[in-house]
Amino acid sequence: MSDADYDYEDLGLVAGLEIHQQLDTESKLFCPCPTELREPEEAGRTFTRYLHPTKSELGEIDEAALEESMVDREFEYLSYDTTCLVEEDDEPPHRVDREAMDVTMEIAQLLDASVVDQVHVMRKIVVDGSNTTGFQRTMRVAGEGAIRTDEGQVGIEDLMLEEESAQRVEETDSGVRFSLDRLGIPLVEIGTKPDIRSPEQARDAAERIGMLLRSTGQVKRGLGTIRQDVNVSIADGARVEIKGVQSLDDIDDIVRNEVRRQVELLDIAEELGERQAYRGKTEDVTEVFEDTDSGVIRGALDDGGTVMAVALHGFDGLVGREIQPDRRLGTEFSDHAKRHGAGGIFHTDELPAYGITEAEVESLREAVDATDPEDAVALVADDPETAQMAIEAVGERAMDALDRVPEETRDATEEGTTRYLRPLPGAARMYPETDVPPVEPDPSEVDRPELLTEKVERYGAEYDLDSGLAEQVAYGEYMPLFERVVGDGVDPTLAATTFESTLTELRRDDVVVENLTDDHLADALALVDGGEVPQEGLDDLLRALAADPDLTAEEAVEREDLGGVGDEEVREAVVRVVERNAEQVEEEGMGAFSGLMGECMGELRGKADGDTVSSVLREEIQERA
Template sequence: MVDYKKIGLKIGIEIHQRLATKTKLFCNCSTEISDEEKSIFEFSRKLRPTASETGEVDNAAMQEFLKEKEFIYYSYPNCCSIETDSKFPNELNKEALLISLQLAKMLRMRVPDSLQIMRKIVIDGSNTTGYQRTSLVGKGDKNSYIETNFGKVHIQDLNLEEESATKIKEKENRIYYRLDRLGIPLIELSCHPDIWHPEQAKEFASKIGLLLRSLNVKRGIGTIRQDVNISVKKGSRIEIKGFQELKKLDKLIKNEVKRQLDLILVKEKLKNKSINLTEIEVTKLFKSSKCKILKGKEKILCLKLKGLSGLFKNSCGEIILGKEIANYAKIFGIGGIIHSDEDLKKYNFDLKEIYSLKKEIGAKERDLFLLITGENCGNAMNLIKKRILHLNKGIPEETRFAEDVLTRYARELPGAARMYPETDLPKIDLNEYLDKIELPETLEEKSAKFLKLGLSKDLAKQISKSKELKLFEEFLKYKVEPKLIADLILNKKRALERKGIKIEKKDLEFVLKNLEKEKIVKKAIEEVLINKNIKGFEKIPRIKLKKITVNYAKKYGEKAMGEIMKKYGKRVDSEEVIKLLNQ
C-alpha cells in the first residue's frame, strides 16, 4: 500500500468543459456537430512556431515542428472562413462569457476588470492558426475551493477558450482533422496542487463536473475532459493530457505514481554510473537482412550504451523501461526500437548480423545497444539520447498522452513562451457584465426542489444528474404527476430505446398531452409510445366503467377486480375501479 503523504504526491487538475452556446466563440457558426462524414471541402497546411512577446520560442512547439507533419483539414456546414484562418475573428461570444462569469461567481473567484484575449501557441495541427485563443476570466483566492473528504482543493484559474479541431486519423507524416468542433466555446478550470490522494482527485473532478452541469454546458462523450498534473518527491511535474473517464481517474494516477517511483529507483541504480553513448549508422549491415523491420531501409542508426546491459529490463510502471524509451521514438512516426535487452530471435536476425553489429560498434558483453530506423529516425534518436542521459538525473518534466489508464510521452512541457496577446481583438470591460450575472440553481438545489414535487430521493437525484434534466423541467408544464414524467423520461423511454424502438420528444409530448386530458391511463404509456397513437388504449369513461364494475361484481364477486384488470387493465385506473367496486 502506497503512503501518498510520505511520497509527497501532488496533483493538480485542469477540467475542460464544452459550452452549449448557440454559436462558436469567435464566429456565428452553430456549435452542433453532425454525424456527416462527407466534407464540403478539404485543404492542407504546415505549421511552424513563432516567438512570443519575450522573443523566445516555446520548446514544446519547436518539438512539434520537428515532427515535420502535414495537416489535412475537412470543412463542414458549421464551419466558415474563420475556422480556415482566412478571415479576422468576430468579437467574443457574449453568451459564453456570461456562462464563464457565472462559474467564476459560483466558485467565489476574483474577476479582472478587463478581459485580454491571448494567443497560446499550438502547432500540433489542432488549430489551423497555429495558436488557440484563450482569456483569463477568474482568479481563485483563499475563498475559492471545493471541500473534499481529504481536505480543501483551492481553485487557481478560470479561462474561456476555443475548442480544438477533432483528430480523425494519422497516416505516415499526415494528420487529418475535422473542423466542425473547432471554435466551440470551452471553459478551462484549474486547481492548485492541493490534491494528495488519487481518490481525492476523483472526488474533486466529480464535484466540479456536477457544478458545471448547473450551467449551460454540453453533455456526452468528449464534452468534458481532464488534464492531470502529477509529481512526487524527488520527481518532476508530469502533465497528462485529455483524460475522459472519470471512473478510472484514480487508476490513471496510481499507475503514473508507480511509473515515477520506478524511474526514481532507476536513478538510484545509476547514481554512481556515468552514461556513455555512442551513435553509429549501421545501414550497410542490414541490406540483405531477414529482419523485416530493417531490411532495405534507407537509414538505420545504432546507439551503444556502455556497461548498461539489463537497464531496459527495469520496471517502469506497468511496462518495462525499454518500451518506455521506445515511446519517445513514436512521436516521430516510428513504430519503436529494437534493443539487446529483449529476445532478438523474434526479429529473425542471422547470428552473423548480430556478431557483425557488435564488432562494428565495439559492443562488449555488458554493453546495451538499440537500433532505430525510419524517415525521421535522426530526430527520434536525438530525443532518445536526451531521455537516456536524463535517467541518472531523475524524471524530466514532460507532457504525456493518456491511453486508457496508462500514459506515453507526447512532448516537452510547454512554458510561458507559448503565450502572447491577440492583436485582432480588443480588450473587454468586464465590469458592465458583473451586474448581469444570475447564479443558476445547483443540482443539489434542483434535487431538493424535485423532492417537494413528490419525487423520491433517488429519482430526484437521478433526474438532476441526467442529461435529460432540461427536458424534464420543460415537461413540468403538463398537469401530470412530476414523478410520472421523470419515470417516463428515465425509465420507459430508455427501456424502449434499448429494444431498438426510437422515441422522439414529440412522442413523449403526445403521451403527456393525453395523460393531461385523461384520455389514457398510466398503464397504457408504453403501448402508446410504441404505437404512436391511442387507438385501442383510450381510457374508459367513468359512466361506462361504473356499469362494467356492477356487472362484474354480480358475476365474479370478490374476483371482480382481477377480472376487470385482466380485460381492461390498460384502459382503466385501478384506484378508480376499487372505488367503484366498494360503492
C-alpha cells in the same frame, strides 16, 4: 515496493487538476455557428493546411510547438454547411459570445472565484493541426476560488474561457484529418492550485468540480465533452502534465501510476549513476541485418530503409524494467521514437526475439562497441531520415534517464497509464489576440445556480419524489428539461419516471432515443398530463416519434391513433372481455381480475388509463360474481 505501499505524504506528492468542459450554448465562442456535432459523411468540402510555430513577442519559440513542427504533416479539414469563414480562418473572429461569458460567470460563483475587471483574449500556439489558425484563443475570466474535498480545501487558480479544438477524425497517409464541427465550441478550463495530496483527493476534487459544472444546466454531456488533465510531481521527481483523462474513474489510477513511474525512474537513475552509465556511439548497423529473418527489419530494408543503433553503456537490464503496468523504460524510449515517425524500437533487454538471432545481437553489440555485460543497445529500422531522427530521440531520452525525471506532457491511456506526448509548454506559447476587443464582465448580471445537491433536496420536498429518483433526475442529462416541463405544469412524478425509467427501457429495446428532441418529449408529456393521451400510450407515442423525428407529438398521436377514449367506450370494451370470459368470472370471481385486466388493456390498445380500466373491471366482475 508496490504502489499500494507508497506513503504519498512522505514522497511529497503534489497534484493539480485542469478540467475542460464544453458549454451547451447556441453559438460558438467567436462566431454565430451552431454547436451541434455532425457526421463526417455530411461534410460538403475539404481543404488542407500546413502549420508552423510562430515567435512570441520576445522573439522566442515554444519548445513543445517546435518539436511538433519537426514532423512534416498535412492537415485536412472537413467543412459543413454550418461552417463559416471564421472557423476556416478566412475571416477575423467576432466578439466573445455573451451567453458563454454569462455561463462562465455562473461557474465562477459556484467556485467562489473572483471575476476579473477586464477579460483579454490571448492566443495559445497549437500546431498539432487541431486549430486552423495554428493557435487557440483563450481568456482568463476568474480566479482565486476554492472547493471542498473530504481531505481539505483545494484552491482554484484560474477559470478560463476558450474555444474547443477541431475533432480528430483519423490519421491519413500524409497527416491527420480533422472535423470543423467541434472547433470553436465554448469551453471552460478550471485549473486548481497544487493542493492535492493523494490519488483519492484528486478524484474527489474532480467529482466536486463536475457536480458544480452540471449544476448550471448549461454544459454538454456525453463522451468527449469533459476532459481532465492532471499535473503530478513528487519531491525528487518533476512536474508532469497528463492530458486527456476521459473518465473520473481513471483519475486516481492515473495519479498512482505516475507516482510509481517517477519512483521507478529515480531508482533507475540512481543505479545508472552507480554504474557510471553513459550514451555511446550511434551507428548505421544495416549490414548486421542484411540477411535477417526479422519481419519488421526485413520490411524496412526492402523499402530502402536503414537500421540505426545507439549504445547505452550501463543500461543492461534497466531498459526492460517495468515502470508502469505493462510499460517499461524501453517503452518510454519507443514513445520518443514514434514521435518522429518510427513504428517503435528494439533493444537488447528483449533480444534475441522477433526474428532477430543471438548472432545478430552479438554483431550489433560489436558494431556499436557495447560488449560489456552491463551495456544495452537500442535500434530503429525505418527510412533513413526517420531512423536517424528516431534514434537520436532515443539517445536523448536515455541521457535524461541518467539523472532525472524529465518534465513533459504525457497522454493518458485507456489502461490508466501514460505515454510521452511532448515537452511542457513554456511562456513563449502565449501572446495577445489583437482581433477581439476586451470584455468587461459584470457578475451582478447572473444569478448563482442551484447546486445539484440542493436540487435533490428540493425535488424531494417540493415534488414528493423519493430520494433515489430525485438524485437520478438532478444528476441526469434531462435535468434542464425536467425543470422546464414541471414549470409548464406537467406532473413531476410523470416527468421524472419518463426521463429516468421509460427512456432507459426504450434504449434497451433498441429504440433510437437520441432522435427524440426536447420538444418531442415536452409535447408528449403535456399531452399525457392533459389527458389527451393515456399514460399507457406514452411508450407507443415516444416509439413513433423516435422512428420518425420529423413528426410532431400531435401528428404522431393522430397517425398512430393514440388518442384516449371516453368512459362509455372503456365500459363497453370491459364488458366485452368479461362476457367472453363469463365462465372464468363465475368460477373465480375477483381471482380472474389479473388475467382479464391485461386482456382489457389489449382490447383498448393503450387508449385508456389503467386506473380507470381497473375500476370498471372490478365493478363488472363484482356484479357478475
